[in-house]
Amino acid sequence: MSVLLQMEDVCKEFPGVKALEDVQLELVEGEVHALLGENGAGKSTLIKVLGGIYIKDKGQIFIHGEEAEIRTVEDARKYGISIIHQELMMVPHMSVAENIFLGQEKTGKMGSVNLRRQEKDAQRILDDFGLNVLADTLLGALTIAQQQMVEIVRAVSFGARIIVMDEPTSSLSNKEVDILFDTVRKLKEQKIGIIYISHRMSELDEIADRVTILRDGKYIATVNVKDTTREKLVSLMVGRELSSYYTKTDTATDEVILEVKDLSDGKMVKNVSFDLRKGEILGFAGLVGAGRTETLQNIFGLTRRTAGTVKLYGEEVNFKSPREAMKAGIGLVSEDRKKLGLFLEQSVRFNMTIEILDQFIKNLHYSRAKERKLTQEYIDKMETKVATMEQIISGLSGGNQQKVIIGRWLLATDKILILDEPTRGVDVLAKAEIYEIMDHLAAQGLSIIMISSELPELINMSDRVVVMSHGISTGILDRTELNQEKIMMLATKELEL
Amino acid sequence: MGKNKKNGFFTNLWNDIKPHIGILGALIVLCIILTIITDAFMTPRNLFNVLRQISVNVFLACGMTMVIILGGIDLSVGSTIAVSGCLCAGFITKVGIPAIPAIVLAVLLGGLIGLVNGLIVSRTTIPPFIVTLATMNIGRGIARVYTANKTITISDPIFSFVGTGYVFGIPIHVIFIIIIVAVTGLILSRTQFGRHIYAVGGNRQAAIYSGINASKVTLFVFLLSGLFAGMAGILTASRTFTGQYSLGEGAEMDAITAVVLGGTSMSGGVGTLTGTVIGCVIVGVLNNGMNLMGVDSSWQYIVQGVVVLLAVFIDFFKKKGLKF
CATH class of the missing domain: 3.40.50.300 (P-loop containing nucleotide triphosphate hydrolases)
Incomplete structure (x- = not known):
């Protein structure tokens, strides 16, 4: 499998803080690569560097083996990078189809938007993903989970090869998480690489192939999910063994x-x-x-x-x-x-x-x-x-x-x-x-x-x-x-x- | 308490001023330039004159500061000046009510406009911009109807004392400025209500979850803004010895300008009265300086607009620089 993305020795400094220090990350085709670390470990900074929101101070980014210069969000999009943020970046008052084609509208002869064609194309893409969503419904009428899927579909329709998901399950129910994971598996089949950020350890076993751990802005390790345990991951994240995660003593009374x-x-x-x-x-x-x-x-x-x-x-x-x-x-x-x-x-x-x-x-x-x-x-x-x-x-x-x-x-x-x-x-x-x-x-x-x-x-x-x-x-x-x-x-x- | 009182006072004063060091610097530079290029600026007489010119705006800006910290806006205050000014003049000249009860009544009318604003804004989700835009027009209309588009003159000694008198040799508007700033300052920094204004403006929902009665806070803030505008109306009318329907036209914009110059966030939750006071002084000094230099009044509008843009730009870049 060929390497989609390689980030090497990435450094980013803010006044008074070294947010990233020589961080590396590798993503291969069809891989779900989890990014793990405590808050402030540098996950979101790394993602923002990749997405063109921050400009790195040092280091290199290779996409398909070629060095990429990402300085703006448009640059990132050109390289096929798409970030699904925790707060969804779509227009609730527009239809699903309009949202999918936002910024790349299908236009007719006179330059007017061809709504019918957009709807047809959108519906086809939605069906391909097995999503039970009608293209002409208003986005705002969908559940958060469905909106998230639409955003993923949108990224794919833009030609994204690298999709970053920032805590996608934080507002989903268990059942919705299953639907999301089905979608993620479909993306894998299409050889799309996924960088997955989550605080929920239990999800990693289910969906991730490899995990890269960051701590205090530094690269710690990359491990195969199959070869590791939850305890091992936690100790890599916090830098020490957690003696007991849960503390519960018998304190209840009968009153x-x-x-x-x-x-x-x-x-x-x-x-x-x-x-x-x-x-x-x-x-x-x-x-x-x-x-x-x-x-x-x-x-x-x-x-x-x-x-x-x-x-x-x-x-x-x-x-x-x-x-x-x-x-x-x-x-x-x-x-x-x-x-x-x-x-x-x-x-x-x-x-x-x-x-x-x-x-x-x-x-x-x-x-x-x-x-x-x-x-x-x-x-x-x-x-x-x-x-x-x-x-x-x-x-x-x-x-x-x-x-x-x-x-x-x-x-x-x-x-x-x-x-x-x-x-x-x-x-x-x-x-x-x-x-x-x-x-x-x-x-x-x-x-x-x-x-x-x-x-x-x-x-x-x-x-x-x-x-x-x-x-x-x-x-x-x-x-x-x-x-x-x-x-x-x-x-x-x-x-x- | 007694031991560190002095220390505490200066620390507090410094904490108050520190965030405004930029704008305060600008004010000082402005004053130095005006002192150099005009002879008349740095004279006691002119400085009192500046204070007189800004006194009405200080009243409005004090109310406006609270309204904007609350996350609102009050466009009706300019019209409230006309309502209170005209009706007070009418009460005295036409109806024959003695000056003091007439003044009280007129101020209360200003409060009534504020109350209406407050009731609608706090009980509905209609944006304050729309509500006060409507009451602004209604207020102006009331002033026009009541005066039948004519000027009502007043020649009551007590009434004119309110706008032009002296107490122990100090011009009365200076005393009014001190009182209104002190009252607003006390409200914002030394009452639970003041803290609640910041909380509701910062995050209304969180404030409700924290047991704050957000509607009540909103209602009272608009009520105060109306009352302050009512008082400003008396000042304005008393200074010209007349009630005219055009009193206070555009005054709401001067107040908003001063508040924004003072660094209060238009999105609510953040702001200080110290900033607003400095903002008022800058607006006053700027206008006064241009008058002294004989700058055409049309140009004064342009300069004032540019200064506001400059101030918010500086604020924007300062924030952008700090937040990464």
């Missing part, structure tokens, strides 16, 4: 503090019942769209309840706003950090203390010292890595951002903490630290509800797991009976009935 019965919001949540005990980590499992997030958003006062009861310490509650829930001691860390959690242009301090302003701003008196003290206390407590607390939060890694938000809620609440996908987009080391913190908090008597799509995380961290399907809680599993099969059976229950 029930939250009781939810027949809860419904009239939309996604149809009938949910569960109880939460003091010092417990209660997992929430289910497929995407099962109504887990919506259930807890409802309890948190973000949506209105149409039926059912919620009792906190035996007393019935019905929060009308997050503020009320917060005052009752309940916090919620949302799954979408950027959209629903962070004040991106503000400092770590601002982000940390926004919910407890009343503790240091009173009657036109603002105690900066007290705010700094509280912030520092929780930066330390959460083992957050920051230069200073005045650092703008957008400069932190995903893991550290997540720690700041968890810290924010710990400052404001003391009874129940709802964590929605707490380790999404978080690197391995920070994940292990977040698990440790969760365990520690539970030991101190905090009750944690953890919504997660990662089964290993649910199985290893939960005392019990509530499984949901189609807006209904289909079962509650004890720690002793937790395994992937049981969870998946309950999670797909309604589907098979």
Whole structure:
């Protein structure tokens, strides 16, 4: 098999940071080559150099054995390089066909766009990939997964030979991941090379051929997926052996503090019942769209309840706003950090203390010292890595951002903490630290509800797991009976009935 | 507290000024040039004159700073000047209400316009640009209807004192500037409400998730902007002894200019009052300098536009340089 791409001794320096130092990468035809590394390891910088977004300081890029000079995005496209970003770069108000041919429209005699021909061609390409999508539907009407496929199809139709996928599965359900992987296999058959970035180790076994590991901007190793183990990969990534990835001690008590019965919001949540005990980590499992997030958003006062009861310490509650829930001691860390959690242009301090302003701003008196003290206390407590607390939060890694938000809620609440996908987009080391913190908090008597799509995380961290399907809680599993099969059976229950 | 108070004060002052060092430098250079080429610029009389010219804009810009940090825009403030100015003049001259209650009433009318803006913006997803564009036209129309397109003259001593008086030898507009800047500064830096403005402007959804009542914050910010514009209307009318429907025409643009010059982000969430105040002074000094040099007023528009572009360009490249 011939070599598609070779990057050698690539260096890229930003003011004060060596983002890439002599990094190499080789991609052969029909290969899925995973790029692995913690946040800040240099993966995205490398990809941006390849895609013409950054210009490398040193090093060489060969495509089909010939040196390529990539200085702009157009250059990269000319060399057949296409990057599928996490945030999709398409127009939701246009049809699938129009999106596929965006920038290379099929024109008729008068220079007008030949929509019918575009649709026909687009449909043929979509069918070739076995995608169940009509070319004339509006892109925005498709699921995220389908949109992603359209973007891949678009890249191929542009003549891409090298496709980079940046965390393509981060917002997909398990079933959608299967469809994506089918598409990836079709690309392999067409001898297209794929560079695949993901934090999910379990996916690598399934889809990747080789893995290149980066750490702190340096090239560490390239290994065959078949010849390695997950533990080996993790230790290459973090540079040391992780003694224990999950930390879970037995901290649950028998005291029930939250009781939810027949809860419904009239939309996604149809009938949910569960109880939460003091010092417990209660997992929430289910497929995407099962109504887990919506259930807890409802309890948190973000949506209105149409039926059912919620009792906190035996007393019935019905929060009308997050503020009320917060005052009752309940916090919620949302799954979408950027959209629903962070004040991106503000400092770590601002982000940390926004919910407890009343503790240091009173009657036109603002105690900066007290705010700094509280912030520092929780930066330390959460083992957050920051230069200073005045650092703008957008400069932190995903893991550290997540720690700041968890810290924010710990400052404001003391009874129940709802964590929605707490380790999404978080690197391995920070994940292990977040698990440790969760365990520690539970030991101190905090009750944690953890919504997660990662089964290993649910199985290893939960005392019990509530499984949901189609807006209904289909079962509650004890720690002793937790395994992937049981969870998946309950999670797909309604589907098979 | 007492021990590091001094240290703390200067550190705070430095922290306030540091981000604006560029624009402050530009202002100083501008002043030096004007001092050299004109005799009249660096005189107490002229400097007070500059302050008088910018006082109305300071009122509007203080409100506008909060609105823009919130991620909004308020185009109605210029018209609010006309509404409050004309109606106050009418209350005194036509209706015969004593000056002080007339002034209070007129300011409250400004607040009412702000309240309407705030209610619509906070309860719907209609962009503030559209909402305040509409109330801008409505406000101007009200002023025209009420005055029947004629000028209402006022000859009330209390009313004219508000615009032209002196207190202990200090021109009253200087005192007003200090008060309004202090009040806005306190709101932004020493109240929870101020912090909430930054939060809602930075990320409205995240603010709601953090237990902040974003609609209430939005409502109050627009209300304040309206009240401040109402006060600006009184100042404007009092200075000319008249209520005219054309009062404050285009004033909203001067306010936005000052805020943008001060480095406040039009996308919300970031900005300082210090920057806005410097922005107001730059606009004032620039206009004053050009007047002293006898530059044609048509050219003044062009210069002002170029300066704004220059300021945002510098800001753009500064950001681009820092973010890699």
